Every structure is written in structure tokens, then in C-alpha cells.
Amino acid sequence: MSERKLRVMVAKPGLDGHDRGARVLARCFRDAGFEVIYTGCHQTPAQIASSAIQEDVDLVGLSCLSGAHRYLFPQVVKLLQENGAGDITVIGGGIIPDQDCQKLYDAGIKAIFTPGTPLDVIVDWIKKNVKPLE
Amino acid sequence: MEIGKKIKAGDIRAASRLIRDIEDSIPEAKFTIKHIFPYTGKAQVVGITGSPGAGKSTLVDGLVEANRKRNRTVGVLAVDPTSPFTGGATLGDRIRMQRHAEDPGVFIRSLATRGSLGGLSKAVGDAIHVMDAMGKDIILVETVGTGQQEVEIINYAHTVIVVLVPGMGDEIQAIKAGIMEIADIFVVNKSDREGAGKLQRELMAMLDMSPVAAGGWRPPIVTIGNSFKPEEFEQDIGKLSARIHEHYEFLVSSDLIGDRLRRKTMHELNEALRSSILEPVLNMLVSTGELDRMVEKLLKKESDPCSLAEEVARKYLQECI
Structure with a gap:
């Protein structure tokens, strides 16, 4: 009997060691029944894109609290596209000022979740918007 | 068969997708496995097992590095447990291996157990075939953190490494019957810690009691120190690599392979x-x-x-x- 399982990756790009949020999310996704690959802190966009492809994930969740999201997030999307994996959904979260959100959406980030977002909201968004493979 | 060709050409995306299809029991995946089966059997498969937190992932990372220095391509299959309650899993082994994330000669794939009890995933056998057909020279299989009875790795690996750490008291006694029997090589990891010498002596005493046939293999004990001292750690990994090689040579020369x-x-x-x-x-x-x-x-x-x-x-x- 076949059953598709959602695979997601939680990653922290750039020079940012504040991983509490990312770990809470990794745990929360696990409890939602997803298979979660957590790659730890201080990752380059290239490491993240390459890991996402090796792990065949449906979604990459990026967490950034350092202020470098405007460079790092779009870079991950670009590298995924360049390597034939533009179908992987990328979402982001962390300390993201409101005025940056539109730029990130334009760059291909599908959703942004900032501090105070209930975990259920994120899980529901993923369940609604990310379907495991056909 | 398009996917089969891609896999033989080393396409990571296609390979990871096929592994996923196997995990999800998609019927078509079986056809692809049939197709690539004749191209398997070339890779050296090494299993790494031991209790949670013993340092398996860090050792795998060291072994990846050692093999890459010898220009050998590497596949890693890292297994972590699935929650019996939600079916979800946190796969965190590759955190220790991320320095190799961009190396095209290294393919790291995490697997969840999905209810399998032997310390591996049901998909692991076919996942090994996929990496083998891709042409990986060596495939490192890391089991879940094991207790006593998760010995299924012996059905997949040429060489099984059992990783132990000091300070677990009389656990040696407790695990004597299960996992202690399957080692081709013992690693006493974190050997800078107190109790490493005692652990090593206990292992030697245990091995002295196990009969080795003439010309047979007595599992060597490799001590590996603090991974935060990179130079010493690399030297220790070098010794482990040499023992793995010796064991493989032994299997070949004695026809035990x-x-x-x-x-x-x-x-x-x-x-x-x-x-x-x-x-x-x-x-x-x-x-x-x-x-x-x-x-x-x-x-x-x-x-x-x-x-x-x-x-x-x-x-x-x-x-x-």
C-alpha cells in the first residue's frame, strides 16, 4: 500500500546562531506527521539548495534573525531553480520587517511567518499549499 | 527506462526521488529497481551502529572526508526514528556532515524508520542499490541509535562498525548478547573521556573469550578522540579507515565476501x-x-x-x- 509522506527541510542560512525558533518548528513539523530534515546553523544558500535536492524535500523553511534575509532567501530560490528544483516550495520566517515581505514574495518566497505566528497557522498553510508528489 | 539511465549517470535528483518512491511504496519504483539491479554489486558497504549520541554521525563525516581525500565517491544513508504516535520524524544526522553538502562526489540521504524495528528503514536495501548503481565507490549506512537487538545492518554491510563510548557503566554486560556480536570493528569513541581505558580492556577480555578460527578475523578496537581537535581526530579516523580497508581485503582474500x-x-x-x-x-x-x-x-x-x-x-x- 502506498502513501505519500511530506518531506520538509528546516534551515538557517547565514551567520545566525539563533536556532530556538528553527528547532521549535522542526519539532512542530515532526508532530504534524512530516519527515523533517534539520541542517543546523550557519549554512550557505548553496549548502541548503544542494541538501534540499539530495533529500528530495517538498518544502524548505528558512529561518533568519540576522537581517540578511533579503539576500539569503532569494539566493536559495535562485539556486534551486538553477539546479532543476524550482518546484520545491520555499517559505521563510524570523525577524522580517513588513516592508521587506513583498520583495521576498517577488523573489519566489511563497510565505513569510514572523514572530507571534501560532504554529498551527504554519502547519495549516503547508498542508493546504504543499502537496506531496503526484 | 528514462529514470534508470539518469540514475546510472549519477543524477542526484532522480536518485533521491526513486528512494522516496521506494519509501512510499509506489509500485512503479519496483520496475526501476529491477532495471538497475544488474548494475549493482560494485560498491563497498560499511555499516555504522551504536547507541544514541555515541558519535556515529561525526564518525561518518570523518569517513566521508577520508574517502574523498582518496578520490572515492561516497553515498551516505542516515537513518533516524519515526514517531510511533504521529508518523513524523526529525532527521538530524546530516547536521554533522554539512561540510560535504556541496561536494558533487558525496550524496547524503536521510531515511526515517517508518516503523521498522531492526534499526534501519525497510527502504534501505533498495536505497543502497540506487547509490550503488549511481557508481558510488563506498556507501556508509548509519543506523538509528541502537540498543541491544537492532542488528539488521549485518544483512546489508560488508563491514559493521559498532561505536561505543566510555562512561556507560556496566552497559557492556547488558549488550553482550546482541549488538556486541555483530562488530567487525569496534570503535571506542570519545576516548579522551574517563573510562575509555576500562572500556577497551573489557572489550579485549570479551574478545579473548570469543574463539577466532585460524586465519579468522578478530575485531580490532580503534580508539577515537575528541572531534574538536581536528588534527588528532583526522589521524584517528585514518586508523579506522585503514581497519575498514583491511577488513574488506580480508573478506576478499579469505573468500568470506x-x-x-x-x-x-x-x-x-x-x-x-x-x-x-x-x-x-x-x-x-x-x-x-x-x-x-x-x-x-x-x-x-x-x-x-x-x-x-x-x-x-x-x-x-x-x-x-
């Missing part, structure tokens, strides 16, 4: 049969000696396990049910 391959192939065929037919058919196969004859065929690459299972099902199903 045939036994290992036979055990591995027998296991694989068993799994395939189980998914196609039921227990009574298996009983019949064992009693008629037909199982042994099929293993011969597989070793000669004259067929693959799925095809053989279907043949048997056609032949026996009516009689048994």
Missing part, C-alpha cells in the same frame, strides 16, 4: 518474497531447497529478486491457498 554477499542476497530475496506471497509458500520453498537455488541465480546476476518472487507466486499460490 562470498558468504557476506550470500547473506545479503538471501535477505533481500526474502523481503521481496514476503511482499508478494505468504508464509506457507515460504515454508514450502525452504523445505524443497528451492530457496538456495534462487540465491545462486541472483549471485550470478541472472535475475533480480522481484522477478524471482513473481515466478514463485505464479507457481505455488494455487497449491498453498
